[in-house]
Structure formats: C-alpha cells, structure tokens
Amino acid sequence: MATMPDMDTLDVPVRDAACTRRQRTDTPLQALVLMNDPQWLEASRRLAERVIRHSSDSSTRLDYLGEVLLARDWQPREKSALENALHTFQSTYEHDPARAEELLKVGESSRDSGIRSDELASWMLVTSAAMNLDAVLNK
Numbered sequence: 478m479a480t481m482p483d484m485d486t487l488d489v490p491v492r493d494a495a496c497t498r499r500q501r502t503d504t505p506l507q508a509l510v511l512m513n514d515p516q517w518l519e520a521s522r523r524l525a526e527r528v529i530r531h532s533s534d535s536s537t538r539l540d541y542l543g544e545v546l547l548a549r550d551w552q553p554r555e556k557s558a559l560e561n562a563l564h565t566f567q568s569t570y571e572h573d574p575a576r577a578e579e580l581l582k583v584g585e586s587s588r589d590s591g592i593r594s595d596e597l598a599s600w601m602l603v604t605s606a607a608m609n610l611d612a613v614l615n616k
Contacts, residue, residue: 511609518601519584521608525600526589535563542604546613555610562606566599 511517524545531541539559543551551559570577577598581588588597607613 508609511614512605515583517608518580518605519586521605522581522584522588522597522601523586524604524608525597526592528604529592529596529600530589535560538600539563539603542607546607552612555612559603559607563599563603566602567595570595570598 524542527545528538528542532538539551539556542559543549543556550556574594577594580598580601581594
C-alpha cells in the first residue's frame with residue numbers, strides 16, 4: 478500500500494508492517510512540505526482562526542499557540558522569533574490586502590470572514606512557522 482508523497486517525505490512508516498520506533502529526521506524537504514503543502518497551510522489558517530478568536534492581545538495569542546502546539550510556554554527565543562515574524566507579516570499584508578486574500582484561498586474549507594484578511598494571513602503564517610519548529614514536530 479502506497480502512502481501519500483508528503484507522508485513519505487515525513488518518514489511515515491508503511492501501514493502493512495510493524496514499526497516499533499520511528500526514525501527522527503529533519504530535512505529541508507520536510508520543511509518545504511510543511512510550509513507549502515495546501516493541507517498544512519489550510520491547517521495553519523484554521524489554527525490561526527482559533528488563536529485569533531481566543532484573545533485580542535498578540536502576546537496572549539502566542540502563549541495560547543504554545544499551549545496548543547507544545548503544552549508548554551514558548552522559550553524566550555522561540556517567542557521572540559514568532560513576534561518578529563508576526564510584525565513582518567503584519568506590515569506586509571497591511572499594505573497589500575490582495576496578497577492576503579490570495580493566501581487565504583488556499584485549502585478547501587472556507588475562511589472566517591469575520592476576521593480581517595491582513596490579520597488572518599499574518600497569523601496564518603505565524604502558525605505555519607510555529608508548526609514547523611523542531612520542538613513542535615518532534616515533541
């Protein structure tokens with residue numbers, strides 16, 4: 478039985494054989510899949526919607542994201558990197574809402590239209606980056 482190509486990239490074991498221990502890998506190709514595959518982008522958008530609905534404060538949102546993904550607080554270095562990424566994405570999408578709208582079209586589920594497109598696109602990319610951290614993937 479063949480697995481999906483992105484699952485092969487992520488070293489998922491085949492389903493017709495026993496696997497007592499998965500190998501732990503971290504490759505550039507895996508990062509490429511996790512940051513660009515439509516399924517992962519849609520998942521990050523849906524998680525971003527959840528985070529945005531949780532609070533109106535960015536710091537509280539990031540703390541909640543850490544709880545959801547890691548069941549712990551972010552390390553100071555991790556949180557700082559995510560805050561910097563958020564500011565970069567916000568400044569980009571505030572000035573180019575058409576790009577935000579284009580990004581939000583990725584995936585099959587409809588987006589929460591009650592959230593501004595620039596805000597949702599910014600948080601979508603922050604959650605995508607957070608989901609790609611080694612601490613999240615290999616916890």
